[in-house]
Amino acid sequence: MGSFIEKTAKTVDLAISEALAELKLSADDVAIEVLDEGESGGLLGFGKKPARIRVYYGDGDGTDDFAPEDDAGDDLDDLDLAEQTAAKTRREENAVRIADKKTKSEEIDIDNAENTALDYLQVVLSGLGMHGRISSWLDEEQNLHFEVEGEDLGAAIGRRGETLDAIQYLTNLVANSNTDDHVRVVVDIGGYRQRRDKKLRDMAFRTAERALNENKKIRLKPMNPAERRKIHLALSDYQGITTWSEGYEPTRYVVIAPENDDAGPADEKEEYWDGEFDDN
Secondary structure, three states: OOEEEEEEEOOHHHHHHHHHHHHOOOHHHOEEEEEEOOEOOOEOOOOOEOEEEEEEEOOOOOHHHHOOOOOOOOOHHHOOHHHHHHHHHHHHHHHHHHHHHHHHHHHHHHHHHHHHHHHHHHHHHHHOOOOEEEEEEEOOOOOEEEEEEEOOOHHHOOHHHHHHHHHHHHHHHHHHHHOOOOOOEEEEEOOHHHHHHHHHHHHHHHHHHHHHHHOEOEEOOOOOHHHHHHHHHHOOOOOOEEEEEEOOOOOOEEEEEEOOOOOEOOOHHHOOOOOOOOOO
16 A cells, blocks of 8 residues: 545545545545544534545555456457457456446535535525524435425525525535536425425416416516426426417516417416416
């Protein structure tokens, strides 16, 4: 084993990132020993026990384990059947090792993003004088979700979720500051986004039914891109209905209309009809 350095940080992944940055090496060039995984804690306001690692580098660091086999590139035509089979097996095993390394790298990115985002959210909410519990989970599309539950969280949501959107945007920036691949972060506070999404879907279905019954186009009130996308997705399979967006930011809006071409224009008085959509 060659030379080594030790690092402590809030998480193992952050300690590894700091060590690699100091050494100016990649994870492929070192061997890492976790001396103490630390304690993450879960409740806002509680500190953490730092993680401690040792990173070996230089000769004999064990990083050759993932190097391609010497004969992995052999010309199979020059080998007999047994040798061809062995060479193919080595190639396949090497491909699996490379895939495993990529998967581990992605897992490290997600872990880094999760821990960094958790720390940031704790600081933000504590700064607002709020206390609660933060839970996190990963969806099927590898989006990282954070849900904050507690009392009197309205100030962290803001009018129509504007403060929450700002917190989510900043959390995305912070979470991805130590990742190689971008991890999308979604923040919900006090179940606001779930309630908002339900109201959007309900309003979209009511408006679609009304557009069909009255055979007319209906323009909704201006929405941000994320809200417009939810309307389009909610009605993508709604029989007899089509949707599109018109206008320019920040007053761009969704039009819900029957698929037939003879639907009448939307009445000006109902340009921003939204079925009691306002929330918060």
